[in-house]
Amino acid sequence: MQENKEIRLDTGEVIRERLPRQSRYIPKFVIRGLAKLICEDELNEVARLHGHKTGVDFANGVIQYLQASIRVVGEENLPNPGDGRYIFVSNHPMGGLDGLAIISLIGSRFDGKVKFLVNDLLMAVTPLKDVFLPINKFGRQSRGAASQIEEAYRGDGQMLSFPAGLCSRLHDDGTVSDLAWQKSFVTKAVEYERDIVPMYFEGENSKFFYRLARLRKRLKVKFNLEMMFLPREMVKCRGKQFTLRVGKPIPYKSLNAEAPMAEAERIKQICYALAKQ
Numbered sequence: 001m002q003e004n005k006e007i008r009l010d011t012g013e014v015i016r017e018r019l020p021r022q023s024r025y026i027p028k029f030v031i032r033g034l035a036k037l038i039c040e041d042e043l044n045e046v047a048r049l050h051g052h053k054t055g056v057d058f059a060n061g062v063i064q065y066l067q068a069s070i071r072v073v074g075e076e077n078l079p080n081p082g083d084g085r086y087i088f089v090s091n092h093p094m095g096g097l098d099g100l101a102i103i104s105l106i107g108s109r110f111d112g113k114v115k116f117l118v119n120d121l122l123m124a125v126t127p128l129k130d131v132f133l134p135i136n137k138f139g140r141q142s143r144g145a146a147s148q149i150e151e152a153y154r155g156d157g158q159m160l161s162f163p164a165g166l167c168s169r170l171h172d173d174g175t176v177s178d179l180a181w182q183k184s185f186v187t188k189a190v191e192y193e194r195d196i197v198p199m200y201f202e203g204e205n206s207k208f209f210y211r212l213a214r215l216r217k218r219l220k221v222k223f224n225l226e227m228m229f230l231p232r233e234m235v236k237c238r239g240k241q242f243t244l245r246v247g248k249p250i251p252y253k254s255l256n257a258e259a260p261m262a263e264a265e266r267i268k269q270i271c272y273a274l275a276k277q
Contacts, residue, residue, distance in 0.1 A: 056107035095167035096234035170210035183260035
């Protein structure tokens with residue numbers, strides 16, 4: 001198997017690049033602890049084995065490395081290549097494997113012609129740069145990025161989206177589910193005449209992840225601290241089976257363009273209803 005020598009995560013180097021002045025005061029044992037925390041060794045092993053791949057092939061490689069299996073229910077609801085242009089939307093329970101599974105399933109079906117709207121921080125995952133379209137979650141969207149998104153919607157490829165943006169959170173009633181879905185996928189579906197395919201991914205992160213997110217929110221810490229643990233959460237998926245459920249396409253002509261937020265919530269409920277089928 002070809003070994004990739006270009007892609008390698010070095011936590012200390014990242015800290016020195018991002019915090020050039022402060023990094024000299026950070027003890028080495030703290031950097032080593034952080035490297036272990038984010039599973040640096042496992043991530044570099046993935047890069048060594050599969051970093052030379054891109055797009056769907058890389059997603060398949062990571063799933064293979066994790067020895068995870070994805071069971072697809074409702075595959076007959078998936079459109080066939082050549083049937084049209086769609087927006088595939090799903091809940092976002094895990095923040096890693098769920099996205100890879102969707103890239104693998106939809107990308108394989110449509111010959112890799114897919115674009116995934118993601119947090120711009122994920123553009124650091126270079127093997128998926130051709131699939132990802134960056135969305136700035138912490139500031140204004142650049143004109144270049146906005147232009148790329150519009151071009152993708154106009155194009156012939158399929159669009160993939162987690163409308164919640166962030167992965168699911170633990171709520172006061174003890175349930176784990178997405179935060180509110182954003183309306184943009186509804187407005188884009190109408191504007192670019194794309195039917196919407198609802199999906200539901202069955203899976204959860206650890207209780208620690210959700211409790212940390214709640215604690216951060218209570219302490220009013222703006223920095224998304226729990227995001228640092230997502231690589232560890234993905235590594236914990238090793239050897240497990242997950243289910244991805246696909247619903248029937250929702251025609252864009254059936255959407256109420258005057259109430260996109262309400263439509264976004266309605267489609268979110270359609271996705272979650274798939275879990276009961």
